Amino acid sequence: MDIAIVIFLLVYVAMGFGKLPGFKVDRTGAAVIGALAMIVAGRISGKDAWESIDYRTIGMLFGLMVVSAAFVVSGFYDWTARRVATLPLAPPLLLAVLVVVGGLLSSLLTNDVVVVAMTPLLVSVTLARGLNPVPFLLAFCFAANTGSSGSLIGSPQNMIAAQGLGLSFNGFLQATALPALLSLPIVWGIVTLMYRGRWAAPKVADTAAPAAEHKPHKLKVHEVIKASVVTVAVIAAFVFSDWPRELIALAAAGLLLINRKISSTDMLAHVDGNLLMLIMGLFVVNAALAATGLPQMLLSELRSIGFDLSDPVALFFVGGALSNIVGNNPAVMLLVPFLEPGHNAYALGAALALGTGFSSNLIVFGSLAGIIVVEQAAAKKVQISFGEFARAGVPVTIACMLVAMVWIIFLGS
Template structure:
């Protein structure tokens, strides 16, 4: 069928763009690649409008939008800035400071979008570290790794977990019970690896000149109270109702209602390109999954649902096409996911993002924000920490899923 070959060609082109970050010779990023691919499918008639609309998971996009607005509310309240400034300016030993950075980054990312946490905390953290004469590089890498590891603990910690949760209808608190322990152990791994690395403690080596004293961070308490109330509302929605997308939009609407802060300011905190990336990939992967060609091939594909296969595919895919496109692809073309394999996919795809700079959007944000302030974190710098962190974290998660999880599932069924 000619349309099937169009679908396959567009799919390959889009996922090559996901792997490279762009199409060679063009200034088109991953979001543009996904959107152009979806548009080509529509224009050529390979997918009609109704099918494209049906392939977009609007509840997932609604929840992700709400979480972005919620994270933006915390950001404008000054909480992220206050935490980062407090961590970096207090007279603690380097190892204690490292532990606090990891705990703050991981804890916040479990409830808020990890990308926003890294975006907000990195600049102020670097400023305080440089004033103390500390090399900021290991702390920035630790923050990124902790944000990824901490986000693995909950369904709302990162976009891929949200996708998996909505696709499999996973319950919030059983997911926490299944994934929080290995996520906490991964945070311990981050501390051990970073503190033993050659960059830590490095004194003034690689540090930029001390930055001027920042202005005091003002905490907007009414805005913070509103953000905390909205977080509790989101947790209640995930606990009490199955229609998470619709009720989440109600929380977003409540956050946008404000006497002092304009709508554009809060919507400016939303990562619109990421939402468009999701929409485009939903159309492209949905078209492939619905094609006759894929239905014929599915039975011949190797089963990726064993723990070892999920770990290997997650490590390879997260550091090439990215963990969100990988998860979307696997959910689209591989049938028969169980609760156990979905929990494993969440853990392995998230923890694999720490392997290289390109493995996670949070890593890229941290490195780019640091570079803008004169702190250069090279590919090798990150890999020296990211590679052992990832391999050790995956080993811990694999041990948890193969040894403890089966017993836990019998005691407290998921």
Template structure:
């Protein structure tokens, strides 16, 4: 118990900081080292470690990355951005379009990928139209977090919850979508109010630079995505359905497989695999039961307490590790509402600080390359009120459902 606790603690420390303060170890490296140490310490045998890995989650996550990668290579995100951004005539309208576009796309594709592709488009539009980039970049990041909460395939932690909870795609969507839709409007209102002076005036022009677009690849990818989502709605096996869609897209003479694999976040898959082993070791040694027994003062059976704990832990350790830990604190009578709460709160927690989600960091790093700095306070002054308001709103809606 002590050994696995130390391994878990050190791994989560690296996840919280982002890297080791001594060695050049990133999150993926920490997951590999922690998993290896768990097996070497005897907490799990190699076979037990292999069984602790939720392969269905990895297959689902990898398959959705393949589908998103094909959309990217076809130029779908750029074309969609060009089309929608031309509809804006003022800075406020541009912010509204960006928020809704980022939220919608993140509900269908993994939000990290949406931010990776949408951020350069927004930077180009802001540069050519004279609009201030900061509020619009915050709109991309925050709306991607909010929008991804609408479905079980919008972000990595939701994909994990889909696998371990057994929830149907449609039952989750019916509960989470109203929260996400309302929260997207709240996102716009909060950012527009805080940056109201920056958003006064009209756009000089909304034209963007021309981009390469392959209608065949986009059409095939959209067909695969539509069929996969239809399979989810029909309660077919999500991992199998997504893998069939990914396999269909890999049967092609137009797209090089290596270009597709370049857009797959293999680091994230490694992180998932390592965390499964580490958390499996913690569970096998009985440490998790011991921790639960030592925290009777925390009423995890209270939905408000559970939601607050999810927001806090998600910001300390990041979303995915927090979900892996909090699943053990779910009430025994946990229903779909509780799993929905875990998915929603672990996702909206990403809007509290700039380090709250990988999507935020992607936007910040791309902006940094264009010499646009998004500081901690720049993000927090909008992220804090947004997280508080959306958390309270989500709690009210979930209480009504339960």
């Protein structure tokens, strides 16, 4: 067996398990080691490795991470979480507000950053109100995953798919926004139904300690206004101009990093460097595998038996299944280079975005957002088991996937 295939398989085993079995090597480490191994083994040259990294995707993702970080350090996410969670509403109505906020914020800003920033305070405030935080956290997580599918800038996998398929911001929005919006009432309805009569916090919960642990960022109104103006300008440039998206995002990042009150170090601390390194490593690993000709041969054989990834419905289900095995970003990166978009490029983009976004609520490890919510809740002494996540996640995923499938069939017709 070619060493490139062995390296590729080991890297994607790590993607699936979250680490390389038997070693303290996480997903990012596996991607970087795999890329280096491909170069050292001579399966890809150093020049080709550099050229395989799509600087446009990396640049746009980094720039938008900085934009989202500006809302973190300005205290906007903490302020939003506290204001929403303290609204004098009955639990079902409060859940509805959280679902809308989570879905809309995630469609405009990187969904994982939104979840990271707001989860700790949501735990603290719901417990302080005597509410069971689990349904609110699950609904917020589900809404962040499905809502982020509705725009090109909602998640890294959307950006990767759009860049690979050459999709415009407006076209991507038209192809994905409606099912993303429809997913929000589905999330609310299912979680509300499943937790009816179980809104109160367990008697054993310590309502004081968790709330005291979180140290929210103080709201800096001027910084929120600055970040909001830059964000609106970025979206307007995406919609109305032909400027390269990565340059728009990087220009926005540069403007926000120039600050007299907040250090660039604090801003950059909220940029997910591990994710950027993971994506860069996978670009190299995937390119080295493609050079063996194996993927092309497999796809040719699949087409000969009637299975074509350029069919949006097939891609929708393959992307959804694969994302729950290796993760959203690796799944999209694995599939995009072998697609032949043609006239149905937007249907394929919607299939990837909705398939990977909607299916990611199936199990805890289906998305980074799910992992973040469960781990941060555990740090606050709130346990969300694999089973409890799946009991809500499975029906939410099935319902949302059915809606998306009908939409994909419509787009592809």
